[in-house]
Amino acid sequence: MTAWLEREPSPSAAGRVFCLPHAGCGTSVFGAWPPERNSVEFLPVELPGRLSRFDDPMPDTFQALADSMIAGLRPYLDVPFALFGHCWSAYAAYEVALRLERAGRPATRLFVSSQLAPQDGPVGRMLKMSDAELRAELEESIRDQGNTPHPELVAIYLKILRVDVEVSRRYLVPDPVRLATPITAIGWSEDEEVRPEEMKGWASCGETTFLIFPGRHHRFQDAPAELLETLSRVE
Numbered sequence: 001m002t003a004w005l006e007r008e009p010s011p012s013a014a015g016r017v018f019c020l021p022h023a024g025c026g027t028s029v030f031g032a033w034p035p036e037r038n039s040v041e042f043l044p045v046e047l048p049g050r051l052s053r054f055d056d057p058m059p060d061t062f063q064a065l066a067d068s069m070i071a072g073l074r075p076y077l078d079v080p081f082a083l084f085g086h087c088w089s090a091y092a093a094y095e096v097a098l099r100l101e102r103a104g105r106p107a108t109r110l111f112v113s114s115q116l117a118p119q120d121g122p123v124g125r126m127l128k129m130s131d132a133e134l135r136a137e138l139e140e141s142i143r144d145q146g147n148t149p150h151p152e153l154v155a156i157y158l159k160i161l162r163v164d165v166e167v168s169r170r171y172l173v174p175d176p177v178r179l180a181t182p183i184t185a186i187g188w189s190e191d192e193e194v195r196p197e198e199m200k201g202w203a204s205c206g207e208t209t210f211l212i213f214p215g216r217h218h219r220f221q222d223a224p225a226e227l228l229e230t231l232s233r234v235e
Contacts, residue, residue: 003053004045004072007035014039015080015108015234018073020089023126023168024138024161026050033223040232043076045069049160058163062171066095070103080234082109086220087193088164090115091171094205097181106181108234110206113186114194114217117201118173124193126165134161144218179206184230186211193217 001008006027009016019042021029027044036042047065048056059065069092077100085093090112097110116123126134135158139149183206187196194217202208213219213226220227 002072002075003056004047004069005043005076006046006052007043009041009043009076010036013041013079015082015232016041016043016076017082017084017111017231017234019044020083020085020093021045021047021050022086023088023164024134024157025141026052029221030223032221034228037228037232040234042228042231045073049163051156054156058160058167060167060170062091062095062167065092065167066099069096070099077105080108082111082231082234083107084111084113084231085115086113087115087217088168091118091121091168094118094176094179097179098177101180108181110179110181110183111186111231112183112199112202113220114188114191114199116194116198117203117205118171118176119204120198120201121173122168122171124168126161127169129165131158131162134158134165137161141218144221176205178204181206183208184211185209186213186227186230188213188215188217188219190214190216190219 019030027046030044033042046052049058083093083096097107100106138154138157142149183202185199185202185208187199189212196212
């Protein structure tokens with residue numbers, strides 16, 4: 001079992017989707033998701049520096065994060081698989097897809113949700129936020145998951161979020177490599193962070209299908225049926 005996954009993948013799965021949490025969060029953001037759909041597993045990826053991996057240092061770039069993630073996930077790339085990254089983690093997912101292509105083990109699809117293309121970033125409110133403002137964002141995210149923010153836990157995740165924000169700040173990719181891996185770019189109809197029309201730049205990163213699902217920025221956490229059905233089409 002690898003530290004990158006919270007549960008052991010099933011050897012009988014027809015496919016796998018590796019799901020990356022957004023900035024400042026761990027695998028708990030996928031707590032409402034079922035373990036599988038249509039015999040395709042949804043496997044939340046636990047990133048370094050989170051509660052279950054608190055002693056593991058977070059790499060300081062998305063590129064370095066992708067390298068270490070691939071090393072941890074390699075034994076589980078034995079069936080068709082895809083990558084899902086929401087917001088901040090879309091860039092990590094892109095970098096993983098790029099490196100897997102170069103290694104001759106490409107993903108079947110890259111799913112990116114609520115994020116600008118690499119050449120159009122980094123942007124976002126969090127890049128300009130103070131720690132107090134980031135703390136407020138965390139508390140709102142925790143409430144969105146139906147939980148009550150506890151000060152000690154918020155303080156821990158604030159440190160994680162600050163590290164993640166700095167990783168994003170360093171991600172400057174004016175001319176991204178065009179992937180052979182097909183991309184599905186998912187926007188959300190009521191998203192106030194990244195409007196669906198702002199995601200058009202992903203077409204420069206590979207053959208891209210654009211989808212818009214109903215909901216706000218964090219709607220993915222509720223495991224909407226249309227999203228899960230889309231992700232389970234690992235072909």
